[in-house]
Amino acid sequence: MSRSTARRLRPARVAIAGALLLTTLFPGSALGAQPAALSPLPADPTVFAPSRQPAQSGAAVIKRAQEFLAALSAEQRSKVVLDHSLANATRWHTYPEWALGDLRPGLSTGTLSDVQWKALHSLLSAALGRTANEGYDEVRQHLLNDDYLSFGGTREGYGRNNYKIAFLGAPAAKGKWELQFGGHQLAIANTYQDGRLVGATPSFRGIEPQTFTLDGVTYEPERQEWSAFVALLGSLDQRRLRAADLHRSFEDLVMFPGAANWSFPSRPEGVRGAALTPQQRKLVLNAISRYVDDMPAAEAAAFMSAYACDLNDTYVSFAGSKSLMNIGDYVRIDGPRVWIELRMDEPYSTDETAPHSLWRDKVSDYGGTRS
Incomplete structure (x- = not known):
């Protein structure tokens, strides 16, 4: 889809609302009260502890990927685990779901329960870097930004419930598989071969506004x-x-x-x-x-x-x-x-x-x- 086509699909601009109240979205983030439509996504206590990062992350990622799968229903699992191929891998994108239809593969995060969201959070925190404003923390802030647009009244069809998670190939210690997670202005593509991370691209990040404030806390992930x-x-x-x-x-x-x-x-x-x-x-x-x-x-x-x-x-x-x-x-x-x-x-x-x-x-x- 061309950029001009996507823009014709976009709704009219609305002024961004004031500070949002989202305390329980990410406990410890000093935000305000959580909108009812959001489920909690707690912060990992080790997320900002680089010294606790394992020498190789692959084994931990496989374990948490399998735990995520175990938390899903059979129907959800059928949408998450797909064939590993270039055709599926290249279906990543950065437009929101409403502009793409079914182009982006995987399971919609809008179908996840609180328990399933927690398992996904654990997976992402294992798969990504653990320093402030990079890796997992950067993705956490991107999801906050999309919620900011959605719950601030700026955009319909935005928010962290409009992302997709997919495993291209089954997570296992042998063979090749890819963890793909993405949505509006975010694309993660980590590929593992025999339990080792061998590629982390294509990797896309976009942000608007570049600086945003929620209940007195300012975020600048990019x-x-x-x-x-x-x-x-x-x-x-x-x-x-x-x-x-x-x-x-x-x-x-x-x-x-x-x-x-x-x-x-x-x-x-x-x-x-x-x-x-x-x-x-x-x-x-x-x-x-x-x-x-x-x-x-x-x-x-x-x-x-x-x-x-x-x-x-x-x-x-x-x-x-x-x-x-x-x-x-x-x-x-x-x-x-x-x-x-x-x-x-x-x-x-x-x-x-x-x-x-x-x-x-x-x-x-x-x-x-x-x-």
Whole structure:
């Protein structure tokens, strides 16, 4: 579905309501009272304890995936466990469910009971990184943001009950399977081979508004990613800026869902990592880490090591303003493996531009699945 088609489907903009009361949605978050339509999704007490992250997360993820399946009815399980194939894996998207029909595979979170939501929460907290504003905490805030839009009266058809969860292949210690979770402005695709996480892309995050406040608590789940790119572009002198400037506009992300998979641009553009100063190279790695840290710690370290080895041949480019404040401002990191791009999207639910950002890997997208 094209962006223009999706926009024709969208309802008229309504002003965002004031602070929402959502205390029991995430206990300990200091929000207010929970709307009746929401079921609780408690915070994991270990979620911000990186030292308690296992050396490899795969075994814990399989255990919690199986516990999630055990909590479902037979009919629900039939919608969760699907064939592992590229055809199913590429059905991820970032539009809300009302704009997609049945394109996104899996079980709707709107069918989950409180007990099933708790099991899903446990699964996601095991599958994702455990540092503040990254990994699981970032996803937690994204779900809050979608509830903010829904219960604030801004959007019908939004909220965390409009996401999908799917297992492409049965979760097991042998063989390949993918954990897919996504909905409006969020896509998670973790692929496991013989019990080990071998790919965490395509990974999409978008947010609007970029900063939102619920009952006095302010959330900025994508601020670290956006700020890392602003700092990187701001560090470039005029000569390097000229080399990095793509001198054209972008209506969307290049490798957005629906783009030809495994068809990354063959020729890198921009300023090469080898031509950057040591400080600028650190800023490139910092920007990359904002995405890779959505993985559990051990796997994130392995991916960062691979990306750091490629740094000389990794290119930085941008279009529009380096401030990343205007509609259409765009920035990209393109390496032998890593592909990250961020575009400031047109306002939709607010009067602010919205960062849309995508991390892909030229080797491990879909866990390397190509057919």
